[in-house]
Amino acid sequence: MSLVPISPGRRRKDALMRALLAGATALALLPLLLIVYFLIRKGVGAWSGSFFSTDPNGNFLGDPGGIKSAIIGTLEMVGLATLISVPIGIGVALYLVEYGRESRFGSMVRYFVDVMTGVPSIVFGLFVYIALVLTNTGGSGFAGWKGSVALGLLMLPIVTRSAEVVLLLVPDSLREAALALGAPRWRVVARIVLPTALPGLVTGSLLAIARGAGETAPLLFTATLVNGTNLDLSQRTNSLPAQIFSDIGQAQDRLVGRAWGAALTLVLMILSLTLIARLASRRSRLT
Amino acid sequence: MEASSVTAPRGSRPSIGRLPLVRFQDRLLRWGLTGLAALILALLAFFFIRLYVEAQPAFSRFGFFGFTFTNDWDVSRNFYGALPLLVGTLITSTIALCIGVPVAVATALFVTELCPRRLRAPLTVMVELLAAVPSVVYGLWGVFVLIPKLHGFEQFLSDKLSFLPFVGGPVPGPNYFIAGLILAIMILPIVTAITREVMATVPSDHKEAALALGATRWEMIRTAILPYSRAGIAGASMLGLGRAIGETIAVTLVIGNAPTIGKQIFDQGYTLAAVIANEFGEAANNDVHRAALIAAGLVLFILTLIVNFAARWFVNRAAHGRRATREAATSGALA
Numbered sequence: 001m002s003l004v005p006i007s008p009g010r011r012r013k014d015a016l017m018r019a020l021l022a023g024a025t026a027l028a029l030l031p032l033l034l035i036v037y038f039l040i041r042k043g044v045g046a047w048s049g050s051f052f053s054t055d056p057n058g059n060f061l062g063d064p065g066g067i068k069s070a071i072i073g074t075l076e077m078v079g080l081a082t083l084i085s086v087p088i089g090i091g092v093a094l095y096l097v098e099y100g101r102e103s104r105f106g107s108m109v110r111y112f113v114d115v116m117t118g119v120p121s122i123v124f125g126l127f128v129y130i131a132l133v134l135t136n137t138g139g140s141g142f143a144g145w146k147g148s149v150a151l152g153l154l155m156l157p158i159v160t161r162s163a164e165v166v167l168l169l170v171p172d173s174l175r176e177a178a179l180a181l182g183a184p185r186w187r188v189v190a191r192i193v194l195p196t197a198l199p200g201l202v203t204g205s206l207l208a209i210a211r212g213a214g215e216t217a218p219l220l221f222t223a224t225l226v227n228g229t230n231l232d233l234s235q236r237t238n239s240l241p242a243q244i245f246s247d248i249g250q251a252q253d254r255l256v257g258r259a260w261g262a263a264l265t266l267v268l269m270i271l272s273l274t275l276i277a278r279l280a281s282r283r284s285r286l287t
Numbered sequence: 288m289e290a291s292s293v294t295a296p297r298g299s300r301p302s303i304g305r306l307p308l309v310r311f312q313d314r315l316l317r318w319g320l321t322g323l324a325a326l327i328l329a330l331l332a333f334f335f336i337r338l339y340v341e342a343q344p345a346f347s348r349f350g351f352f353g354f355t356f357t358n359d360w361d362v363s364r365n366f367y368g369a370l371p372l373l374v375g376t377l378i379t380s381t382i383a384l385c386i387g388v389p390v391a392v393a394t395a396l397f398v399t400e401l402c403p404r405r406l407r408a409p410l411t412v413m414v415e416l417l418a419a420v421p422s423v424v425y426g427l428w429g430v431f432v433l434i435p436k437l438h439g440f441e442q443f444l445s446d447k448l449s450f451l452p453f454v455g456g457p458v459p460g461p462n463y464f465i466a467g468l469i470l471a472i473m474i475l476p477i478v479t480a481i482t483r484e485v486m487a488t489v490p491s492d493h494k495e496a497a498l499a500l501g502a503t504r505w506e507m508i509r510t511a512i513l514p515y516s517r518a519g520i521a522g523a524s525m526l527g528l529g530r531a532i533g534e535t536i537a538v539t540l541v542i543g544n545a546p547t548i549g550k551q552i553f554d555q556g557y558t559l560a561a562v563i564a565n566e567f568g569e570a571a572n573n574d575v576h577r578a579a580l581i582a583a584g585l586v587l588f589i590l591t592l593i594v595n596f597a598a599r600w601f602v603n604r605a606a607h608g609r610r611a612t613r614e615a616a617t618s619g620a621l622a
Binding site: 006010011013014017018020021022024025027028029031032034035038039042088091092094095096098099100105106108109111112113114115116118119120121122123126127130131134153156184185186189210213214215216217220221241244245248256259260263266267270271274278 | 309310312313315316317319320321323324325326327328330331333334337338341389390391393394396397398401402410412413414416417419420421422423424425426427428430431432472475479501503504505506508526529532533534535536540560563564567580581584587588591592594595598599
């Protein structure tokens, strides 16, 4: 027995709005299901043994070749971008948490890291193009490592933001206990703060890598597109997103098929990174 | 005997001070980390200046405002006015917000207030997985699935709603609406994530008070949750807008790349980001064209800065307490 009877009109409205909200949620999930469905349906058909073991050969008619060089190029460039962005990103986050919590300079840096997360990826690409490609830095115009720099710039604020949140979760009592025992600051950071925050740092970095791996725009004018596999990042380097982008523009079914196959490969790589990131964060004892 | 074991051994320093080596290491850590932080600021400043310097040929020829607000982008005449691109960017992101924000807010409400507790985590993860799909894959899906499947529906809308302004006439395959729809899907995760975080900060007192007064669930949402999180939703939408403005590859593939201002929302168009990605190859040997594209990048950069500043302002106002702000904004950055 309810104390205040609810009129049928209000009850109907409540039910209607609940249904609307549930419907909108279903609508939000629909694109994901559709994308996964089409990726699998069209992508698996393109997969074959030679799909992963041959390079694109540039043939417009006939067999267009596989995506070996694109997979290897993506791994190389994202790997180098990780080596650039993760140490710097965690370093900046350490500064913000250990030294810059209250200072004006600290809040300014924090603000501009926020600004950096909002900068479109293509603007990072333009910047690297201007600063490194036009000037022929390193002896040649387009190069894989320049693509890595662009991706690194893009990943940097993501790493910093996530690392800062995790480092803030390390209890101050741990820091104070170590300092009270006479440990120097650098040792507190290296032995107490970083190990405690490690799972969270790994999660944030993996999410940043997942973001970087899918980016196309900054690579178009830094690493560009080539057919051959290339282990030397001072040369033009192929990548999965750039290969897909180029294949979409071709009015030839086998090239489009390769684009679907490559897209499925790329999404699987990114999804597995995301899942590993979630598992890593589950191991964290910080909440 | 016992007293001497308590006092420090002869010849050592007083235990309070640090050894010079340790002090040096500490200072090294401090200044090294500060240097890294300063590097970020220097990088952004350098970034802005270089973009401006390289765009100079275009600005000196057309003027900053002349470049930005002239409705004429014609590569063959080597004349560049970015208004069609700017308008295209604004149209597509407006469509994205109109479609994306209501769905995102409804999803956040459903996940935080209505759905069974067991469904909460899987639903959250599924929406966030949308953020893991790369832009180029959205583009691929848009070109080969969305455009052909939706064409009939769009033509139907265009015919039936032709009494509205900016609607009517034949519908080409790639158009503003398709681009806006894909952008709406792409901003869904970030808007949902931040809205959810903001809604989680609504004090349960407010919700319980509304329910205790006899409100239905929906009335509780309308009277307790929505007013409290209004500024947060505005901030989340602005962050989504920032994403939509800067999105490049997916839009390039589905907007038709026509450098004119379309007369209706089913017309082909162009955006600032798309023009850079698309015309970059041909501009390599034409200094004015290249400068114009870099200038378009600068305009895009400034636009996203303004939108993001506004977004931070809203989110900061919305979040009650510093911690909540940072966390809400961070989950947004990761989404």
